[in-house]
Amino acid sequence: MPLQLTSFSLTIHNHVAHLVLNRPEAMNTMNPAFWHELDAVLTELHRSGEARALVISSTGKHFSAGMALDVFGGAIQMDDQSAEGRAAIFDLLGDLQATFTKLETLRIPVITAIHGGCVGGAVDMVTATCIRYASADAFFCIQEINIGMVADVGTLQRLPKLMPMAVVKELAYTGRRLSAQKAMQYGLVNEVFDTQEATLAAALQCAAEIAAKPPIAIWGTKQAVNYARDHSVEDSLRQMGWLQGSIWSNAHVREAVTAMKDKRAGEFPPLSPLKTFGD
Known part of the structure; x- marks a missing residue:
């Protein structure tokens, strides 16, 4: 039965899966449907064996502005008024973390084509992928510190394996933006391209090369x-x-x-x- 998706579109062609974030009007923020659908897509790709590489790209001005603000407004309960409620936060975060970890444990490589803002939860997501290409206008921001919280879905655990620790600390403590050019210098991004279209083309080309291998x-x-x-x-x-x-x-x-x-x-x-x- 085909997956019913509202936050994404998914195609598979010549063994390359292409997953596109398609809520540009909401800056591709991560609402509850995003999490449910991404988890379902990754589970199905892992199970089926049809695809041999996965490309993730996006639409609109930004790759993703991270967690949707309505999540913090009650779509997901974060009860800090009791020990029991705070303990439940542990399990909630575990579920979110597990979805992005599926990008790492997926049986096929994952390539991200990033343009515009890659903010907050989007950084958590792309750090779990294998290869990151970016357009010249892309930037990365550990936004969580700017809204009074700690990044909690993988950024602080994976980014130090990809970039110098001092740079990670600077970004995590200040919430500053990291340009695509700097990200490439530090090792977060494999290559920077002039346009969003060129970035996606390079990601799909890389995926096609991977799909041609055993x-x-x-x-x-x-x-x-x-x-x-x-x-x-x-x-x-x-x-x-x-x-x-x-x-x-x-x-x-x-x-x-x-x-x-x-x-x-x-x-x-x-x-x-x-x-x-x-x-």
Whole structure:
């Protein structure tokens, strides 16, 4: 059954999924529907195995202005009047964090094409993706400190793995904007392009290149890189041995080498669909 989406549009073409934030009139803010739909989309992409790369882009003036203000106005309850209410905040944040973590654990790479403002929760989101391209007008802002709170859905945990710690602290303490050019200098952004259109084109081109590789090898590479980020070299090498042993395919290697010699696209089987006991 097709997903019914109001905050996004989703297409899959030549094994590349393209998810577009499509509430430009609201600056693509993250209302409750955003969270429900993003979680559902990522769950389905992970399950199906149809897509081999995911591009996330946006519409309107800004990529996303972050959490919708009506969330703080009662759409989601944040009860600070009792110990029980404050304890419930822990579980609420855990649900939000888990949705963005699905970007990291998704079986395929995720590329973001960012233009205009990438603010607050949008920074949380893009830091969980694999590759970030930006247009020249893009900027990043840890907006939470400007509205009296701590960024709590991944920015403060992932950004220090991507940028110098002192820069992260400056941005997190002041709420200043970081330009696309500076973001590239610091390592947050892979490349900066003149226009929004050029940014998206580059993201889709990168996704197409990824989709042409053996999906299981891409899956294994993503697993290894993410594991190495959080573990020692010794532990990561050990994990690499188990990982390679579990996914190695002589047939895939032969097909990749033959395709390269013949100057043609390789033909590789997709990732197997996932099924649960409840299916």
